Amino acid sequence: MALYDKEEIKKTAIEAIKKHNLFFISDIVAYVPCSTSTFYLYFPEGSEESEMFKELLEQNRIRTKSAIRAKLFQSNKAGELLALYRLVCTPDERRVLNQQYIEMNAKDDSITINFVNRSIRKDKKDKEEKNEENSEENNKIDE
Numbered sequence: 029m030a031l032y033d034k035e036e037i038k039k040t041a042i043e044a045i046k047k048h049n050l051f052f053i054s055d056i057v058a059y060v061p062c063s064t065s066t067f068y069l070y071f072p073e074g075s076e077e078s079e080m081f082k083e084l085l086e087q088n089r090i091r092t093k094s095a096i097r098a099k100l101f102q103s104n105k106a107g108e109l110l111a112l113y114r115l116v117c118t119p120d121e122r123r124v125l126n127q128q129y130i131e132m133n134a135k136d137d138s139i140t141i142n143f144v145n146r147s148i149r150k151d152k153k154d155k156e157e158k159n160e161e162n163s164e165e166n167n168k169i170d171e
Contacts, residue, residue, distance in 0.1 A: 032062045034070045038077055041067075045084045049092065056081060 037060050044050060044059035057064045071077045100112035114122060133140045 032066060032070070037062055037067065037070060041071075041081060042084065045081065045088065049088050051085055051089055051092075053078075053081060053085070056085075 040060050041056045044056060048055075048059065050056060050059075054064075057067050060067060062070075071081065097112060097115065100108045100115075103109055103112075110125075114125060117125065
């Protein structure tokens with residue numbers, strides 16, 4: 029005789045996912061009347077029920093992300109607008125936005141990591157331009 033009623037656990041899990049806007053399988057276990065190991069025993073990875081739980085959790089994620097993006101879109105705060113832009117921008121736009129960008133490439137058995145820090149490049153360029161201006165001013169004074 030089973031200690032737990034599988035259908036009752038399934039029903040409780042579905043209700044919890046919907047009522048509490050859960051995102052992870054581990055969240056479900058907190059709401060059902062059994063242990064984690066029992067939950068996975070009744071609903072193993074790849075089972076029909078497990079896939080149904082994952083689909084419900086994914087629907088919650090999508091709904092929540094959409095709501096967050098909508099709130100960010102209505103915002104007048106620069107930080108929130110920038111956060112939204114980073115969510116929807118292209119990879120090239122993201123590179124331009126970031127002050128530091130790490131690019132990783134793997135070919136054969138080697139890995140190449142390039143660090144691009146635009147703020148350092150800009151500071152260096154600004155210093156070089158200022159030095160040139162100072163040199164030109166010094167040359168005019170010498171004449």
